Amino acid sequence: MRLDLADLRLFLCIVDAGSITQGAIRANLALASASERLRRIEADVGVQLLERHHRGVATTEAGEALVHHARLILRQQARLLGELQDFTLGTRGTIHVYANTAALTEFLPHKLAPWLARHPLLNVDLKERTSMEIVRTISVGLAEAGVVSDAVDAPGLKLQPVATDHLMLIVPTKNRLAQTRTVSFANVMDEPFVGLEPGSALQDHINDHARIAGHALAFRVRMKTFEGLCEMVSCGVGVGIVPQGVAKRYRRRYSYQVVALEESWARRRLCLCFRSWSELSPAIQSLLSHLGGTPAIEAV
Structure with a gap:
């Protein structure tokens, strides 16, 4: 053999x-x-x-x-x-962390900075994937850990919530939905959309839910950054879906209205995802502890 x-x-x-x-x-x-x-x-x-x-x-x-x-x-x-890395002079090397779009743009940057400053011999390779792809990657042993939405099904893996990650609809101020507090996804799928560029894990996630509902979103334009998306919406180009933190931050600069989506998949929490704490490398354990993880709570 x-x-x-x-x-x-x-x-x-x-x-x-x-x-x-x-x-x-x-x-x-x-x-x-x-x-x-x-x-x-x-x-x-x-x-x-x-x-x-x-x-x-x-x-x-x-x-x-x-x-x-x-x-x-x-x-x-x-x-x-x-x-084996622990036998070198100090803890050194590169650790690989998979994260969905919201975690990569909103949660990890300000969390990673102080941890990296305390570990000068360690590098972190961040890879953007959808939550479903991250779960699959960890399940087959190709990654130790990632940050995913709690909306994903993760049999056999541990999920530890560390932050909220609600998705919000943003609409131009003159849009028919501008005075609405909440709306169903089905009620906005016919709107012209401003999306994120192809390959964005978040946009893929939203598109998947549109396909499940039997409707493909109509994109007028797809932007590389959240700021570009928010600016397009503020100019009346279309509507968009972004994390709540993004919607609040760029609303100070651009004029648009924020509307909550009613679907459960939009009311998410960000979770650390891994198979078992005891199986994690020391470096990953250190990072996850800093992000809010703990070996004492390994609830799926």
């Missing part, structure tokens, strides 16, 4: 996606390459690991055994790498 760590990661990506095609995308591989590697994995172990169906794949009993041990091996590797 010649399975390596890359094989284990690919297999977990396929299993968690329930599809060879989607698993290949998550593993950043071409479909043909992923299919060939999967064929080789099954040939090496000498037993069928996946049952192919027209809707995707399902694990056999042997496949379930491989899933269990692959997760253990990848988590142990992450712990090993973290512990």
Whole structure:
């Protein structure tokens, strides 16, 4: 048997996606390459690991055994790498933290600065992803921790709330909704929208809810920054959806009205997300403690 760590990661990506095609995308591989590697994995172990169906794949009993041990091996590797760093002169290296858009722009900047100042030998690599993508990444052992919305389903992982993150609709002052205090998402989906640029985790999250409701948002323009979005709305270009903190901050500079969204997915909390505190590297434990996490409370 010649399975390596890359094989284990690919297999977990396929299993968690329930599809060879989607698993290949998550593993950043071409479909043909992923299919060939999967064929080789099954040939090496000498037993069928996946049952192919027209809707995707399902694990056999042997496949379930491989899933269990692959997760253990990848988590142990992450712990090993973290512990080896502690043998250097001081704690040094780069830790990877995944965060949704609101956490990356509103919560983390002022929180990270003092922690980084106290740890001059540590670097933090921040990666923006949707909450769902972060949960998947942590579940397959490709990341230790992230900051997500509590609206995401995270089976097997711990979520510790650390901040509020309500999403608010902002509208031009002459818009029909300007005098409304709350509104349903369904009642605004026909409005012209100002959005964030493609690839924004927050905009992807909002678009997903529009698709679930059976309606694609009509974007007049998509901006790179929250400030640009707020300025466009203030000029009457369209409506937009931003975190509450963003809406309050830029309202001092731009003229628009803020309306609360009624949907539960818009009334969110930001949560630290990880598998188990004891499995985290010392550096990640230190950072999460600074952000408000604790080993004593690991409630999902």
